[in-house]
Amino acid sequence: MNSPPRIALIGECMIELQQRADGSLQQSFGGDTLNTAVYLRRELGDKSVVDYVTALGDDSFSDAMCQQWSEEGLGLSRVQRLPGRLPGLYCIQVDAxxxxxxxxxxxxxxxxxxxxxxxxxxxxxxLPTYDVLYFSGITLAVLGEAGRQHLLESLVEARKRGASVVFDNNYRARLWTSVEAARAAYRKVLTQVDMALLTEDDEHALFGYADSEQVFAAYPAIEEVVLKRGAEDCLIRCAGERFAVPALKVETVVDTTAAGDSFSAAYLAGRLKGGTPEQAARSGHRLASRVIQVPGALIPRDGIPVAAGE
Structure with missing residues (x-):
């Protein structure tokens, strides 16, 4: 893109409680699309426009979220504040x-x-006025049926206007009434996706695909499919070509929270900056390798690795 892209990420941010070894709790904020939005904004720099689209309450936690997002450079004009409501909350427990x-x-x-x-x-x-729209399977789950239909209509209109739609599958079974309901919702929106950032384990859990070949075969109409496989090679199909990009080995994994979210952010940033799929995947692996060495979803700003050649 010749001008800085305008990107909207749609989803949920929650109050995060990180349980420490002594049983105490450290409070912060996190959510899959919010994590990606923060890392994407950091990767793209000050000239980018990265807006977060969500709804919060009118409480002090919601105030603190907005303050933090503003400090990260995220646009807040698409954040609704609903009187009397609250954000969700989650606690992370990490094993040895x-x-x-x-x-x-x-x-x-x-x-x-x-x-x-x-x-x-x-x-x-x-929403259709943005250059890129990004959402996840968790977005689909929390929006509910009516919200999903409104989102789908916006995606259709956005693509008519030339926008790119990016989807991270992030399937969480507990958020759905049934696997059949989840499959139906995913299949509707996947018809409007240009770049699919898929976790192999989630594809197996949701659709039963046994391996990467079945995953790629399931999405013949999606231009760019990125298959995230944890510590294994990332597999990519783009413009009819296939690539495998090895992950970086990490000696000590502290917390895998936001590993996939950060990979997605760096991958998308790399592609928006004109990098090849291989270059973007290497950036994704570098960032994810740093993130999993720090507790919690968002690592300090000075912990962001610099991409090669920058």
């Missing part, structure tokens, strides 16, 4: 190998009404 267990309190979260309130109209109308 750095693997995560999540406990959630989110049923009454404000984001569930993000696209169904009277104030949502102007936001939905604005």
């Amino acid at each position: 190998r750095g693997e995560r267990k999540f406990l959630y309190w989110r049923n009454e979260a404000a984001v569930r009404d993000c696209f169904t309130t009277p104030t949502a109209g102007p936001i939905l109308a604005a």
Whole structure:
């Protein structure tokens, strides 16, 4: 792109509690698309426009979230503040190998009404004006059926106007009434996706795909499919070509929270800056390798690696 892209990321941010070894809790904020938005903004720099689209309450935690996002350079004009509502909350418990267990309190979260309130109209109308729209499987789950339909309509209009739609599959079974409901919702939006950032384990859990070949075969119409496989090679199909890009080995994994979110951010940033899929994937692996060595979803700003050649 010749001019800095305007990007809107749609989803949920929650109050995050990180359980320490002594049983105490450290409070911060996190959510898959919010994590990606922060890392994307850091990767693209000051000239980019990265807006976050969500709904919050009118409480002090929501105030603090907005303050933090503003400090990170995210645009807040698409954030609704709903009177009397609250954000969701989750707690991260990490085992000796750095693997995560999540406990959630989110049923009454404000984001569930993000696209169904009277104030949502102007936001939905604005979405097709962006260059890139980004959302995840968790976005689909928390929006509910009516919200998903409004999102789908915005995606269709956005693509008519030349926007790119980016989707991270992030399937969480506990957020859905059934696997059949999740499959139906995913299949509707996947028809409007230009870049799919897929985690192989999630594709297996949701659709039963046994391997990468089945995943790639399932999405013949999506121009760019990126298959994230944890510590294994990332597999990419783009413009009819296939690539495998090895992950970086990390001696000590502290916390894998936001590993996939940060990879997605750096990959998308690399592509928006004109990099090849291989270059973008290497950037994704570098950032993810740093993120998993620090507790919590968002590492300090000075912990961001500099991409090769910059």
